[in-house]
Amino acid sequence: MENDELTFLEEQLAGTELLACATCNEDTLHAHAEVLEVYPLATELQMQCTCCQTERTWLDWTPAKRQARQN
Ligand SMILES: [Zn+2]
Known part of the structure; x- marks a missing residue:
């Protein structure tokens, strides 16, 4: 592997x-x-339950890019 x-x-x-x-x-x-979809502020994911395998959608609001802004 x-x-x-x-x-x-x-x-x-x-x-x-x-x-x-x-x-x-x-x-x-x-x-x-x-x-499923990548938005500017969030990512839509297909998530699967590890207990019963049921799938659901979920919005991950974790920023894809972290930009340090300084004045
Ligand atoms: Zn479940």
Whole structure:
């Protein structure tokens, strides 16, 4: 297995978020499934519940780029 593939899998595992799952009816860990849309201020992601595999969309408001602004 190539190192790039291992790194990708590790990043996928590290990229889980605690989100409300309608099926589990509680907050569960969701894994990043795919990127649906990239907006200027947010990224819309398809997230998959790690407990029941139900997928949901989620808006990640983490800035894609951090720009240090100085006067
Ligand atoms: Zn679930």
